[in-house]
Amino acid sequence: MELVDHLRDERNKAQFDVEAMKVVWAGSPQELQLCDRMANLVANHPAFEKLKRPMLVRKELFKNSLRKAAYARKLVIDLGLSEEEAKWLRFYIDEPTYPDLHWGMFIPAIEGQGSEEQKEKWLPLSRNMQIIGCYAQTEMGHGSNVQGLETTATFDAQQDHFIIHSPTLTSTKWWPGGLGKVSTHAVVYARLIVNGEFHGVHGWYNYYSFSFFLYLEDHSPLPGITVGDVGLKFGNGAYNTMDNGLLRFHHVRIPRNQMLMRVSQVSREGKYMQCDDVPRQLIYGTMVSVRQTIVAMVSRTLSRAVCIATRYSALRRQHSSSSLVVPCFLMIDYQSQQSRLFPLLASAYAFKFVGEWLKWLYTDVKQRLEANDFSTLPEAHASTAGLKSLTTSATVDGIEECMKLCGGDGYLVSSGLPELFAVSVPACTYEGDNTVLMLQVARFVVKTVSEVGYKEPLGTSSYIRRLNTLLHNNCLVQTGEDWVKGDRIVEAFEARAARMAVTCTQHLAKFQDPEQGFSELSADLVEVAVAHCQLIVVSKFVEKLAQDIPGKGVKEALEVLCYVYALFLVHKHQGDFLVTGYLTPKQASLANRQLRILYSRLRPNAIALVDAFNHTDHYLSSVVGRYDGNVYPNLYQAAFNDPFNDSHVPDGYHQYIHPILNQTLAKL
């Protein structure tokens, strides 16, 4: 039977080579081929069916996710998949499970913080999954505040042991993924006590937390250990496939050599030593690595929501105001729909490119760290923290907007959007609360501004070198067309970021106690950080356009997306641009007018731009976002696939409805 493509007319409107755009989106022909292969492997394997997931209760859901993880492992072994292929396989299975933490945090923590000897011992076991690990840092009373961790690790020189203990209820390890039911091991963060003294006192810290490699359980917990799941989380399905756990220690003894010893060591005699050439911040290294991975992945999450909303918008018709009978307007042709949808489409591409750049930055930093060069660590910390915060917040807001853009049908689980929202929301909190991370960026920016004159700003903050120009030269835009020039756009974002940073730095200087100033100005500081991070995203998009991009019309389509992203932000934050005096109201309104023109240029390419994401229907798992656009019969069918429609008479009908109809409520 010939398949009807309900979006064919839309696809025919494309003004660029979609196959070439797929390569740009994927990053390279090899990446495209790899993702395509793994996506289809998952889509065509019955073990990875996921449509019934939201109907399962927690225990069934969890068992189902264990089954999928086991099949994934079997595929990795049977097909001899590489670590990179296995990563994409897990990604397309599209279900948070314990291997994410095992591969994403437990192994990187050992790689980053273990001594050579420890790595040699534990990494092969971990990589073969003979042990399964998690990353136990957060406690019930301390998440953002890592300095506040209360779990203790006391050295017992007599027995050459550490004694791990949870002294208070609030010191209970709380939230680590994979901890609750599955992990056999954990990297546990704790305060180190040697000879009755807290160690590692430093200018920045009252005390440090240290990481220990711990054996947790083999079916039942070891003596002195209490372990469990933190309980049901938001959303049907969603993050409930993960066993986020709780963990308490009652004077649990572990051998001394289970302290991860790259950053600091405790000798047999109980002597504490910090490696001179390794900065303390390295114990935060795993978080930097995962924040980078989140940024690398987040564009796919946003692209998925945008793909669903764009396809449905290009299918569903509404009535024109002149005729309430004949449906004529496609939803996507409403200017108001475009002004909500197209910036999200542009954001997905913008986040993809900034994610690529961040991956490059992180790879470079990692190589330097291995050679004990720590000079670019502050830049890497600020960029990973800030971009993780900016992109996850925008993505989660974007998914919610996509749900609304699909009207009532977006709210149906069969649209794929509610579960996507529920599974994504915690990304704004895990791996660092987004506000707390923005405050870290603000510290970095303010410090850079304060050091002007005696320390050269580098990398993403090098615009601060031109502070004088950015503070005093105002925008030169005279026409709408002036706004679609890369250097002009970047300069506008630089001037806004620099002016906001300088104002905040001046306000901070008025406080005698800098920490009090930082606390009182924290809301303004977050805005400074947002401006700095948006500048990074815009400038990386503009830099991408300067590269050689093959394929008919591809570069032109990307240019439109880049300016939509940038001018949307100018419009949204026009208060910043006006208050800092960089823009006049006329220039701001020219930017907005140009944005509308760009929307009309983007419109014919909209469907082709979401097709270029190359998402399978399995990955989208959305009736309204299907590739063939055959929405209505499938929407109708999906209603009857709901087990609630198995019977016309629901449980309880006879018991609770009949008494009302029969006027026999008195017998209840």
Ligand SMILES: CCCCCCCCCC/C=C\CCCCCCCC(=O)SCCNC(=O)CCNC(=O)[C@H](O)C(C)(C)COP(=O)(O)OP(=O)(O)OC[C@H]1O[C@@H](n2cnc3c(N)ncnc32)[C@H](O)[C@@H]1OP(=O)(O)O
């Ligand atoms: C929307 C959909 C998203 C879809 C994403 C898909 C994801 C796929 C990825 C798959 C991979 C893995 C799966 C992951 C699943 C999620 C798991 C979640 C796991 C966790 O949540 S683990 C726990 C994370 N916890 C945190 O992040 C805690 C946050 N808090 C902190 O980081 C710190 O406490 C702090 C905020 C940095 C503050 O610390 P402190 O007060 O001690 O420090 P100061 O502010 O005084 O700074 C001191 C000094 O140190 C510098 N610095 C701080 N942090 C770092 C760092 N990480 N690296 C380097 N340097 C750092 C700071 O700049 C200061 O320097 P200065 O003195 O100014 O020079």
Ligand SMILES: Cc1cc2nc3c(=O)[nH]c(=O)nc-3n(C[C@H](O)[C@H](O)[C@H](O)COP(=O)(O)OP(=O)(O)OC[C@H]3O[C@@H](n4cnc5c(N)ncnc54)[C@H](O)[C@@H]3O)c2cc1C
């Ligand atoms: C799904 C999920 C998975 C997780 N997985 C893991 C894991 O595998 N391992 C692990 O160790 N942890 C994990 N966590 C824990 C996670 O890292 C923490 O929740 C996170 O770091 C935030 O800490 P918190 O919950 O204590 O929030 P808090 O720090 O209490 O923050 C609460 C509020 O206070 C504000 N706030 C806090 N501090 C400041 C400040 N200094 N200035 C201004 N505002 C502030 C925040 O912005 C936020 O609005 C996970 C969490 C979730 C939700």
